[in-house]
Amino acid sequence: MKTKKGILDSNLFYTVLAIMIGFCIGAIFLVIAGISPAVAYGKLIDSVFSKPKYMVWTLVYAAPVIFTGLSVAFSFRTGVFNIGAEGQYIVGSVAACVVGILFHLPPVVHALVCILAAAIAGCLWSLIVGILKTKRGIHEVLSFIMFNWIAYYLQNYIVNLPAIHKQSGGEATENVADAARILLPEGLMRSLDCSGANWGFVFAVIAAIVIYIIIEKTTLGYQLKAVGFNKNAAEFAGINVNRSMLTALGISGALAGLGGAMQTLGMSGRLSQLAAQEGFGFEGITVALIAGSNPLGCIFSGIFYGAMKYGGSKLTMVKAPSEVVNIIMGCVIIFIAISQVFKTVFTSIGKKKKEA
Amino acid sequence: MDVIITNLGLLINATLIATPPLLFAGLGSCFSERSGVVNIGIEGMMTIGAFIGAVAGLYTGNGWIAFLCGGLAGAVLGIIHAIVCISFHADQTIAGTAINFLGTGLALFLCKALFDNSSDTPALDPASKLPKIFEGVFKTGSFGSNVLNVYGVAYLVFVLAFVCWFVFYKTKFGAHLRAVGEHPEACESIGIDVYKVRYTCVILSGFMAGLGGAFVTLATINQFRPNVIVGQGFIAIAAVIFGKFTPHGTTWACLLFGLCTGIKTLASMSNTVSPNLISMIPYVVTIIALILFVGRANAPAANGKPFVKAR
Numbered sequence: 187m188k189t190k191k192g193i194l195d196s197n198l199f200y201t202v203l204a205i206m207i208g209f210c211i212g213a214i215f216l217v218i219a220g221i222s223p224a225v226a227y228g229k230l231i232d233s234v235f236s237k238p239k240y241m242v243w244t245l246v247y248a249a250p251v252i253f254t255g256l257s258v259a260f261s262f263r264t265g266v267f268n269i270g271a272e273g274q275y276i277v278g279s280v281a282a283c284v285v286g287i288l289f290h291l292p293p294v295v296h297a298l299v300c301i302l303a304a305a306i307a308g309c310l311w312s313l314i315v316g317i318l319k320t321k322r323g324i325h326e327v328l329s330f331i332m333f334n335w336i337a338y339y340l341q342n343y344i345v346n347l348p349a350i351h352k353q354s355g356g357e358a359t360e361n362v363a364d365a366a367r368i369l370l371p372e373g374l375m376r377s378l379d380c381s382g383a384n385w386g387f388v389f390a391v392i393a394a395i396v397i398y399i400i401i402e403k404t405t406l407g408y409q410l411k412a413v414g415f416n417k418n419a420a421e422f423a424g425i426n427v428n429r430s431m432l433t434a435l436g437i438s439g440a441l442a443g444l445g446g447a448m449q450t451l452g453m454s455g456r457l458s459q460l461a462a463q464e465g466f467g468f469e470g471i472t473v474a475l476i477a478g479s480n481p482l483g484c485i486f487s488g489i490f491y492g493a494m495k496y497g498g499s500k501l502t503m504v505k506a507p508s509e510v511v512n513i514i515m516g517c518v519i520i521f522i523a524i525s526q527v528f529k530t531v532f533t534s535i536g537k538k539k540k541e542a
Numbered sequence: 543m544d545v546i547i548t549n550l551g552l553l554i555n556a557t558l559i560a561t562p563p564l565l566f567a568g569l570g571s572c573f574s575e576r577s578g579v580v581n582i583g584i585e586g587m588m589t590i591g592a593f594i595g596a597v598a599g600l601y602t603g604n605g606w607i608a609f610l611c612g613g614l615a616g617a618v619l620g621i622i623h624a625i626v627c628i629s630f631h632a633d634q635t636i637a638g639t640a641i642n643f644l645g646t647g648l649a650l651f652l653c654k655a656l657f658d659n660s661s662d663t664p665a666l667d668p669a670s671k672l673p674k675i676f677e678g679v680f681k682t683g684s685f686g687s688n689v690l691n692v693y694g695v696a697y698l699v700f701v702l703a704f705v706c707w708f709v710f711y712k713t714k715f716g717a718h719l720r721a722v723g724e725h726p727e728a729c730e731s732i733g734i735d736v737y738k739v740r741y742t743c744v745i746l747s748g749f750m751a752g753l754g755g756a757f758v759t760l761a762t763i764n765q766f767r768p769n770v771i772v773g774q775g776f777i778a779i780a781a782v783i784f785g786k787f788t789p790h791g792t793t794w795a796c797l798l799f800g801l802c803t804g805i806k807t808l809a810s811m812s813n814t815v816s817p818n819l820i821s822m823i824p825y826v827v828t829i830i831a832l833i834l835f836v837g838r839a840n841a842p843a844a845n846g847k848p849f850v851k852a853r
Binding site: 215220328333339461468475510516517523 | 651
């Protein structure tokens with residue numbers, strides 16, 4: 187009885203339930219579109235789990251969204267809404283790419299310098315918004331949205347600069363130096379049979395653990411959470427609210443910037459001209475929501491999202507629109523959002539049974 | 543002199559094309575935000591409006607009916623947002639994020655299902671688009687043609703802006719909706735149905751966002767493509783905050799955006815500066831305007847907070 191109550195109380199149960207409902211609703215739309223859900227979902231699962239290579243690809247897809255998810259989760263926990271992770275991700279990937287092309291450093295050092303540059307770029311991009319908020323009182327959501335678009339055009343501008351633009355045409359930059367890449371050692375890569383296998387996921391897990399420790403185990407984390415929970419009370423307790431907010435935004439921005447570095451140094455190896463925002467920042471919001479803003483949870487929700495992205499990209503093979511993934515994700519978020527209602531209903535049913 | 547007048551005409555024309563989608567969505571969003579429900583799902587609502595508008599245009603051949611259908615499609619997402627946020631007390635930011643996924647996902651999914659895996663709808667013929675008001679009166683390319691012979695809806699939306707202002711400040715419903723966003727408990731105690739007011743406002747917000755989206759596919763261009771809306775919903779939200787959550791403020795903010803987009807369009811015709819730098823103009827101008835003139839925008843007190851009825 188106790189265990190049953192424990193399950194009904196746990197958030198994980200409702201998250202899994204929400205994911206299942208999301209898939210059911212996705213199935214309804216597939217049927218409407220005249221596609222067998224069994225075939226589509228079979229393909230989805232098959233293209234993630236059937237070979238070790240595919241699972242490695244899933245982790246490769248997961249790394250950047252774990253970082254942007256961490257970024258958003260951290261901001262949620264500290265009381266701001268970082269809808270600007272998209273822009274910070276972009277400036278992060280731009281910084282990593284530029285440093286990766288223009289500098290010539292020994293291996294490992296070069297990669298670390300690129301990663302550092304990305305973190306600083308993301309951090310500064312987010313801090314500008316923080317300063318606008320603390321000094322001029324400008325709503326952070328508003329300036330984040332503006333800075334997302336400025337970052338977007340900035341990337342397209344920088345990609346086309348002659349110093350780094352690819353010599354032989356194409357809408358992309360040169361490849362970053364091999365020393366700056368964060369790919370797995372060649373032997374390992376060959377045995378995994380995955381050309382994109384890189385350290386990004388390992389970095390993401392380390393970052394998640396570090397952020398978890400900062401939030402849960404340090405004085406800094408306590409202060410940031412206090413400001414997020416109740417600004418006035420925190421100020422009354424002697425916490426410098428503005429400085430805390432800037433710290434929170436800086437860390438959040440750096441995390442999103444790191445996500446950009448993982449994608450550039452790990453998977454793509456260069457920057458391309460963007461035709462639309464890639465959405466890593468907005469996917470980060472979803473990852474954070476599914477994880478309930480828990481940094482460790484972001485690892486798992488990031489893997490889930492990575493699997494859906496990678497598997498979804500293969501759905502066209504069975505002629506199913508890959509956008510069914512977005513529909514499923516939308517439903518999952520809605521049902522997580524209203525899981526409190528389920529909780530109340532289930533708990534009251536449980537109580538009634540007990541009384542009867 | 544002639545060059546200046548021609549360019550001015552082109553600028554006004556470009557502004558009148560860029561502003562209406564933002565203004566429709568922004569005005570709707572004013573209702574939602576002022577009644578106390580954050581709606582960051584505008585983007586998704588505009589996208590589904592744009593898609594359904596284009597499809598209805600294809601099947602009915604009547605621009606006005608199609609326009610209305612686009613609005614209704616947005617309203618359907620508005621209803622979902624309202625149920626989740628108001629009746630189920632869910633976190634409004636989370637729900638809005640979900641609406642964005644659903645709106646864009648559904649539009650592209652249905653598009654591929656309906657049109658043989660193509661992510662674009664077939665092009666509409668001019669007759670089934672929204673009508674221009676002075677078709678054939680002015681010489682093509684003249685100042686009069688550029689300024690006056692635009693899609694009728696582009697002028698209608700400014701009338702709508704006035705109507706919204708009137709509703710907000712001169713009617714009982716307007717007073718109620720503003721009060722509900724500031725202090726729902728007090729409203730309930732004097733017998734205002736908080737839920738009813740909020741439902742109306744959120745659904746209205748979806749409807750108008752849908753109209754904004756439909757304007758893009760039925761006037762600006764003539765088909766639905768995956769990137770027709772991209773970002774405009776978020777710009778509309780920005781405009782509402784910029785306009786301090788008032789219909790008139792939002793109107794000016796949307797016009798500023800529209801004007802900057804117009805300048806962008808004109809400037810990119812001459813090939814001297816990188817188009818990417820020119821494209822930054824609307825966003826940089828907004829930030830500068832905020833730093834210099836606007837400053838603090840205080841959201842309605844109860845914005846984003848679920849309201850639980852007293853038992």
